[in-house]
Amino acid sequence: MARKRSKRYRDLAANQNFDEGRSIEDAAALVKQMATTKFTESVDLALRLDIDSRKADQLVRGSFSLPHGTGRDVRVIVFVDDGDKASAAIEAGAVKAGGEDLVNEVQNGFMDFDVAIATPKMMRLVGKLGRVLGPRGLMPAPKAGTVTDDVVTAVAEFKAGKIEYRADSAGNVHVRVGTVAFEADQLAGNIEALYRHIADARPAAVKGEFVTSVSVSSTMGPGVRIQV
Numbered sequence: 001m002a003r004k005r006s007k008r009y010r011d012l013a014a015n016q017n018f019d020e021g022r023s024i025e026d027a028a029a030l031v032k033q034m035a036t037t038k039f040t041e042s043v044d045l046a047l048r049l050d051i052d053s054r055k056a057d058q059l060v061r062g063s064f065s066l067p068h069g070t071g072r073d074v075r076v077i078v079f080v081d082d083g084d085k086a087s088a089a090i091e092a093g094a095v096k097a098g099g100e101d102l103v104n105e106v107q108n109g110f111m112d113f114d115v116a117i118a119t120p121k122m123m124r125l126v127g128k129l130g131r132v133l134g135p136r137g138l139m140p141a142p143k144a145g146t147v148t149d150d151v152v153t154a155v156a157e158f159k160a161g162k163i164e165y166r167a168d169s170a171g172n173v174h175v176r177v178g179t180v181a182f183e184a185d186q187l188a189g190n191i192e193a194l195y196r197h198i199a200d201a202r203p204a205a206v207k208g209e210f211v212t213s214v215s216v217s218s219t220m221g222p223g224v225r226i227q228v
Contacts (some may be wrong), residue, residue, distance in 0.1 A: 021227025023130035027216050028187035034221045035180035041219035043178045045191055047198060048207065048213040049171040057205040060167040061147040064197045068186040069161030069208055071179035076158050078151050079103060079126050085151055092155040106132060115158045117146045137166060175196065180218050191216060195228060
C-alpha cells in the first residue's frame with residue numbers, strides 16, 4: 001500500500017525537481033530550507049550500495065566520527081566485569097555500566113540506550129542478547145568499534161559524535177548526520193566526510209559501481225538527491 005503523505009510534504013515536493021542531483025552543499029541548504037516543522041528535525045543520509053548482503057565478503061559495517069557530531073545526546077551503556085572500568089565509563093558519560101547484572105537488565109526489557117559497548121571478555125555473556133540487540137542494530141561488534149578493552153575512549157568517542165553504520169539486506173545504509181539546527185556547511189561537512197569514508201570501505205569483492213545513489217532528508221521532509 002502506498003504511503004500517504006501530508007499536504008505539507010506534497011507541497012514541498014511539488015516545488016522541487018528531486019530527480020536532479022545536487023551538490024552536497026546545495027542539498028544541505030535545501031533540506032534546511034524545507035524543514036518547517038515546530039520541532040528540530042534530524043537530518044539523515046541514505047546511500048544505496050550495489051552489494052550482495054548475503055555474501056560475507058560484501059558486508060558493509062563500521063563506525064565513523066562525524067566532524068561536527070550528530071546534534072544529540074547519545075545514551076551509551078557498557079558491559080564490563082571490572083568495577084574500576086565501570087566507574088570510569090560512567091565518568092566518561094555512560095548511562096549504565098556493569099557485568100552480568102546489566103546483561104540481565106537488558107534481557108528483562110531495559111532498552112533506554114543508543115549504543116552498547118562491551119569488553120571482549122564480556123561477549124560470552126552479551127552474546128545471549130543477540131535476539132534482543134541484533135534486530136535493533138545494537139549488538140556490540142569489533143568492526144563497529146563497540147567491542148574493546150578501552151571502554152572509556154569508546155564512550156567518549158560515541159558521546160562526541162561517532163556513529164555506527166550497517167548496510168541492510170537490500171544494500172541500503174541510513175545514518176543520522178545532524179539536525180536542521182546545524183549550519184548548512186556543518187551538514188555538508190558531515191555528509192561529505194561520511195560519504196568518502198563509506199566509499200573507501202568498498203569491499204574488494206564488489207566489482208563495478210559501488211555507491212549507486214545518495215540522498216539526504218530531514219525527519220519530515222522529502223529526500224534530496226545528491227550528485228556524487
